[in-house]
Amino acid sequence: MAPALVLVLGVLAYPVGWEVWVSLTDFSTRLDGPPSFVGLANYLALGREPEFWHALTVTVAYFVLTTGLKLAIGTAMAVALAGPFRGRALVFLAVFLPWAYPGSVTVIAWFWMLNPPLLTSYAVAMGGVKHAFDGLFGTGAWAFLSVALFNVWRGASFTAVFLLAGLNALPTELFDYARLETRNAWQRFLAVTLPLLRPYLALAVFLSFTTAFADLANVWMLTGGRIVFPVLGTQAYWLGIRNGQFAEAAARSLSLVPLLVLALVVLFRWFDPPRERAA
Amino acid sequence: MAQGTLMALIAAYSLFPIYFITVQSLKTPQEDVFGSPLWVTDPSFENYTELFEGAKARPRGFVILPRVPFLDWLANSALVLAGSLAVTLAAAVLAAYALGRLQPPGWRWWRRALFATYVVPHTILFVPLYQVIIRLGLDDSHGALVLIYSTMALPFCVWILSAYYQHLPREIEEAALIEGASPATAFVRIVLPMSRNVLIAAALFTVGTVGNDFMLASIFLLDPTKQTVAAGLGVMDVSLEELVTVAGVNLAAIPVAAACAVFARGYVRGLTAAMVEGA
Numbered sequence: 001m002a003p004a005l006v007l008v009l010g011v012l013a014y015p016v017g018w019e020v021w022v023s024l025t026d027f028s029t030r031l032d033g034p035p036s037f038v039g040l041a042n043y044l045a046l047g048r049e050p051e052f053w054h055a056l057t058v059t060v061a062y063f064v065l066t067t068g069l070k071l072a073i074g075t076a077m078a079v080a081l082a083g084p085f086r087g088r089a090l091v092f093l094a095v096f097l098p099w100a101y102p103g104s105v106t107v108i109a110w111f112w113m114l115n116p117p118l119l120t121s122y123a124v125a126m127g128g129v130k131h132a133f134d135g136l137f138g139t140g141a142w143a144f145l146s147v148a149l150f151n152v153w154r155g156a157s158f159t160a161v162f163l164l165a166g167l168n169a170l171p172t173e174l175f176d177y178a179r180l181e182t183r184n185a186w187q188r189f190l191a192v193t194l195p196l197l198r199p200y201l202a203l204a205v206f207l208s209f210t211t212a213f214a215d216l217a218n219v220w221m222l223t224g225g226r227i228v229f230p231v232l233g234t235q236a237y238w239l240g241i242r243n244g245q246f247a248e249a250a251a252r253s254l255s256l257v258p259l260l261v262l263a264l265v266v267l268f269r270w271f272d273p274p275r276e277r278a279a
Numbered sequence: 280m281a282q283g284t285l286m287a288l289i290a291a292y293s294l295f296p297i298y299f300i301t302v303q304s305l306k307t308p309q310e311d312v313f314g315s316p317l318w319v320t321d322p323s324f325e326n327y328t329e330l331f332e333g334a335k336a337r338p339r340g341f342v343i344l345p346r347v348p349f350l351d352w353l354a355n356s357a358l359v360l361a362g363s364l365a366v367t368l369a370a371a372v373l374a375a376y377a378l379g380r381l382q383p384p385g386w387r388w389w390r391r392a393l394f395a396t397y398v399v400p401h402t403i404l405f406v407p408l409y410q411v412i413i414r415l416g417l418d419d420s421h422g423a424l425v426l427i428y429s430t431m432a433l434p435f436c437v438w439i440l441s442a443y444y445q446h447l448p449r450e451i452e453e454a455a456l457i458e459g460a461s462p463a464t465a466f467v468r469i470v471l472p473m474s475r476n477v478l479i480a481a482a483l484f485t486v487g488t489v490g491n492d493f494m495l496a497s498i499f500l501l502d503p504t505k506q507t508v509a510a511g512l513g514v515m516d517v518s519l520e521e522l523v524t525v526a527g528v529n530l531a532a533i534p535v536a537a538a539c540a541v542f543a544r545g546y547v548r549g550l551t552a553a554m555v556e557g558a
Contacts (some may be wrong), residue, residue, distance in 0.1 A: 096546075
């Protein structure tokens with residue numbers, strides 16, 4: 001117990017504390033002298049800033065879109081893989097690989113597919129698609145789509161394998177019984193499989209939130225800041241690292257924490273039910 | 280028939296980006312510019328062999344190619360991965376056993392607290408994190424990455440391992456104790472081997488976490504000879520568009536992906552074992 005706590009909390013406690021404290025000051029490399037305490041001013045300033053609300057909207061949209069797709073695709077693949085059939089092992093490996101293959105490679109793969117380097121033979125074609133898409137949905141939509149697709153592709157693989165393990169953990173008698181009680185496969189899925197999978201779905205949702213962040217950072221770094229869209233994470237990075245306005249950056253990146261904590265509290269009820277305390 | 284088509288679709292969807300990037304990495308510059316993006320007519324391993332010739336700076340045409348000490352990078356990646364695995368698994372097993380089996384007061388909340396560290400946004404956290412690393416004297420060393428990766432992978436590993444230990448019948452250890460084994464022996468000889476699959480699951484999750492990171496590696500390792508493959512190749516962000524980079528990360532990924540494929544079955548079994556009787 002102790003080593004893990006010391007490791008995780010010890011490594012994270014100071015940075016988190018620093019970030020919270022800095023968000024309450026006017027710390028910036030642009031100002032002389034020691035930072036002074038300004039209370040919640042940074043947060044209040046955020047509320048008045050249209051860019052912040054735009055970024056927040058995009059971030060939430062990104063979370064909802066990627067998580068929804070991951071769950072849908074992941075569940076579909078898990079259910080498809082649950083029954084026995086010829087070649088199941090091979091299909092399973094295929095489903096497993098997007099997650100198992102190191103993300104630093106596959107992110108390059110997606111980058112090459114959707115935003116190819118100018119020299120490649122298909123760059124013009126993809127450029128055309130990109131412009132058409134951006135024209136339809138506004139500038140930056142294609143970048144949004146490419147990051148979201150990468151995140152979904154990799155995350156759905158994890159979700160599928162995770163849910164497949166969950167399906168395996170359920171007693172088979174339940175499904176035999178359900179077969180007698182329900183009219184068709186779809187009804188069986190909605191009434192039996194989905195509720196039983198709920199704890200695992202909840203855990204998958206939460207992990208999806210956290211990887212959505214990490215992938216974003218990867219894409220940002222990998223493309224040398226070329227694929228940018230205004231989410232809170234990249235805005236904060238830009239302000240903090242490029243501009244030295246650490247206080248504003250910290251406030252910005254912390255502004256999501258209440259949302260995530262709320263999500264976590266709700267999800268804990270599902271995947272860590274308190275009633276089985278006397279296990 | 281319908282099912283076969285569905286399976287083929289799933290496999291194609293999962294494998295296409297990996298196939299795609301492998302095809303690109305086998306291309307000669309001519310074919311990169313004029314060939315089809317979907318297949319390679321004249322495969323060459325030029326990009327791969329070039330990786331091993333780049334230990335010294337050398338000119339090509341009018342440009343000086345950056346140093347690519349690829350073998351060093353491979354060794355560093357392996358080192359960081361092995362270190363992260365060792366630290367994560369050791370700490371996770373101890374913590375999980377303490378939480379799931381010994382169940383000290385409030386253990387459920389400790390476990391939740393550990394898991395809640397996932398809400399901390401990593402975006403600008405690395406600024407204070409860097410201060411911690413310098414304080415620990417781990418600046419520009421692999422220890423820094425081992426430490427950080429471990430904190431990222433630990434919560435999930437503790438979660439699944441403790442869920443498994445929590446449901447493991449106590450009689451197993453009691454029987455060992457009656458046979459005259461000390462608690463430590465009972466744990467090492469009986470409980471640990473029983474949880475092998477769960478350990479595999481935890482280990483693969485760690486591998487996935489480490490393999491996906493790109494940002495932290497390039498931030499914390501500055502010395503070119505100390506970098507990992509992802510950091511080293513990514514830092515030259517312009518050359519991200521070069522086929523050599525693609526070849527490099529792909530080459531490093533193959534052993535990882537192969538290991539994952541070997542252990543894939545254990546991974547699912549381990550997750551299932553952790554999930555039986557509720558998450």
